[in-house]
Amino acid sequence: MAEVLVYVDHVDGAVRKPTLELLTLARRIGEPVALALGAGAEATAAVLAEHGAVKVLTADAPEFSDYLVVPKVDALQAAYDAVSAAGSLVAVLVPSSAEGKEIAARLAVRIGSGIITDAIDIEAGDKGPVATQAAFAASFTTKSVVSKGTPVITVKPNSAPVEAAPAAGTVEALAVTFGALATGTKITSRTPRESTGRPELTEAAIVVSGGRGVNGAENFHIIEALADSLGAAVGASRAAVDAGWYPHSNQVGQTGKSVSPQLYIASGISGAIQHRAGMQTSKTIVAINKDAEAPIFDLVDYGVVGDLFAVVPQLTDEIKARKG
Amino acid sequence: MSLRIVVCVKYVPDATGDRQFTEDLTVNRDDVDGLLSELDEYAVEQALQIADEADDAEITVLTVGPEDAKDALRKALSMGADKAIHVEDDDLHGSDVMGTSLVLAKAIEKAGYDLVITGMASTDGTMGVLPAILAERLGVPQVTLLSEVKVEGGVVTGRRDGDSASEQLEASLPALVSVTDQSGEARYPSFKGIMAAKKKPVESWDLEELEIEADEVGLEGSWTAVDSATQRPARTAGTIVKDEGEGGKSLAGFLAEQKFI
Numbered sequence: 001m002a003e004v005l006v007y008v009d010h011v012d013g014a015v016r017k018p019t020l021e022l023l024t025l026a027r028r029i030g031e032p033v034a035l036a037l038g039a040g041a042e043a044t045a046a047v048l049a050e051h052g053a054v055k056v057l058t059a060d061a062p063e064f065s066d067y068l069v070v071p072k073v074d075a076l077q078a079a080y081d082a083v084s085a086a087g088s089l090v091a092v093l094v095p096s097s098a099e100g101k102e103i104a105a106r107l108a109v110r111i112g113s114g115i116i117t118d119a120i121d122i123e124a125g126d127k128g129p130v131a132t133q134a135a136f137a138a139s140f141t142t143k144s145v146v147s148k149g150t151p152v153i154t155v156k157p158n159s160a161p162v163e164a165a166p167a168a169g170t171v172e173a174l175a176v177t178f179g180a181l182a183t184g185t186k187i188t189s190r191t192p193r194e195s196t197g198r199p200e201l202t203e204a205a206i207v208v209s210g211g212r213g214v215n216g217a218e219n220f221h222i223i224e225a226l227a228d229s230l231g232a233a234v235g236a237s238r239a240a241v242d243a244g245w246y247p248h249s250n251q252v253g254q255t256g257k258s259v260s261p262q263l264y265i266a267s268g269i270s271g272a273i274q275h276r277a278g279m280q281t282s283k284t285i286v287a288i289n290k291d292a293e294a295p296i297f298d299l300v301d302y303g304v305v306g307d308l309f310a311v312v313p314q315l316t317d318e319i320k321a322r323k324g
Numbered sequence: 325m326s327l328r329i330v331v332c333v334k335y336v337p338d339a340t341g342d343r344q345f346t347e348d349l350t351v352n353r354d355d356v357d358g359l360l361s362e363l364d365e366y367a368v369e370q371a372l373q374i375a376d377e378a379d380d381a382e383i384t385v386l387t388v389g390p391e392d393a394k395d396a397l398r399k400a401l402s403m404g405a406d407k408a409i410h411v412e413d414d415d416l417h418g419s420d421v422m423g424t425s426l427v428l429a430k431a432i433e434k435a436g437y438d439l440v441i442t443g444m445a446s447t448d449g450t451m452g453v454l455p456a457i458l459a460e461r462l463g464v465p466q467v468t469l470l471s472e473v474k475v476e477g478g479v480v481t482g483r484r485d486g487d488s489a490s491e492q493l494e495a496s497l498p499a500l501v502s503v504t505d506q507s508g509e510a511r512y513p514s515f516k517g518i519m520a521a522k523k524k525p526v527e528s529w530d531l532e533e534l535e536i537e538a539d540e541v542g543l544e545g546s547w548t549a550v551d552s553a554t555q556r557p558a559r560t561a562g563t564i565v566k567d568e569g570e571g572g573k574s575l576a577g578f579l580a581e582q583k584f585i
Contacts, residue, residue: 130551304564
């Protein structure tokens, strides 16, 4: 049976949802072998096995947290070598986070393989795995294959359902030798981001975003209240971020994050092409805007032309009432 | 000792234009105006600031692309870069990120460098992997996705704002840096800058000069292949209501119908 190497994104042993989605896609093209690195790597095995990993490779070393990216590439390459030697490896799948893409890219150069990033679907094909991507602000859908080497593909969050599919999940320690470049970029300090208690933007099933129409940082609580009533993440347009009303980490769009939730609610956002680039693949799109001519209304499943300061609080109250 | 900075820039189709694919599934560059990728302006800006702080520095802007790509170089020169290198060759048409990165790496090595600076991603391909690939190819530390960057005494330091944490990074030169759009507003070229740019040297190199074989790049040398590109069907017109006091409630009704509540 052909193996698919899956790079695991986890926080101290808690596997993040995009990795579980990767396992769903991996099972379509082969048997998933997972690689988990760093503190808590072994603790990931149970959940990975429950979602289809036949084997879990683990490694921990201070290099993974003390130096940027390259030690993880060395480990992924060691896993690639081990799995290729033991069987037939059909693909390497990595979550499309900023770091995930960098890790995947460096591995691809090293093993002489083509790389496809930000896939939104993967299926088996005659010439190997076929990846679907959204191009040009999601106005096009492309299907691509890797024509050289073992395909390295990074996959966007929310691209596949999380499915239980219990497998062996045997844990095996992976031996990793770090190269000279591994210690090239030192991480001299790390300040964890304060948790808001809301879901992570790129992973959230529902995203509620505010833009220029929110008209000030002091008004963003209206957007946050709506988000909280739905258990959603909060996003912001570039205009709102540039004005200093909301942190850059929450920016949705071409220069911020690309999101693909089940439901996207845009409030006071006109829908410039750069914003659309980051949210156009959302399944259901809803907008609230005073300007009936705003381009965002071309995308919506449901739009309300009106003042967000009246519509959003009313919507929040109604949701709370309906949820009881 | 002079600090040699190479800034990699890309000439991209304007995102506000109607971007299309051509028959060979490469980007159609004929019908949409091109420009210096906005995200690369931040790279040029940081190069200028680093050069200002250094005793003696020289900034070279480098691009790989067709004839028109010179416009991107001119923009960077008018912002204040010292000279430019344009790698142009018919065999480059359709290169993927592996081909392009190979050309950039060879050109950077030929030009000579202490520091390479790039934007975080291009605004057309938007992969965001080129900086990491370049660092791998050049065999130098990657100090990427910085929202703040500083170079002092042969050491580059910077802040990388990730999803879960903000990290301070440090590496010795030579190194590769990529900067985000949070690194600081890019300056507008002054009239004086635009005039001065016309006199600055722009070198043109081809594949032969970089000792790259034609089959290592271009569509043929691509390590990936696009099988199909289809325009997404226009979204079917949604329901649009005007708020006359019940807009929020009607929207809640829609969300309930769709099982979000």
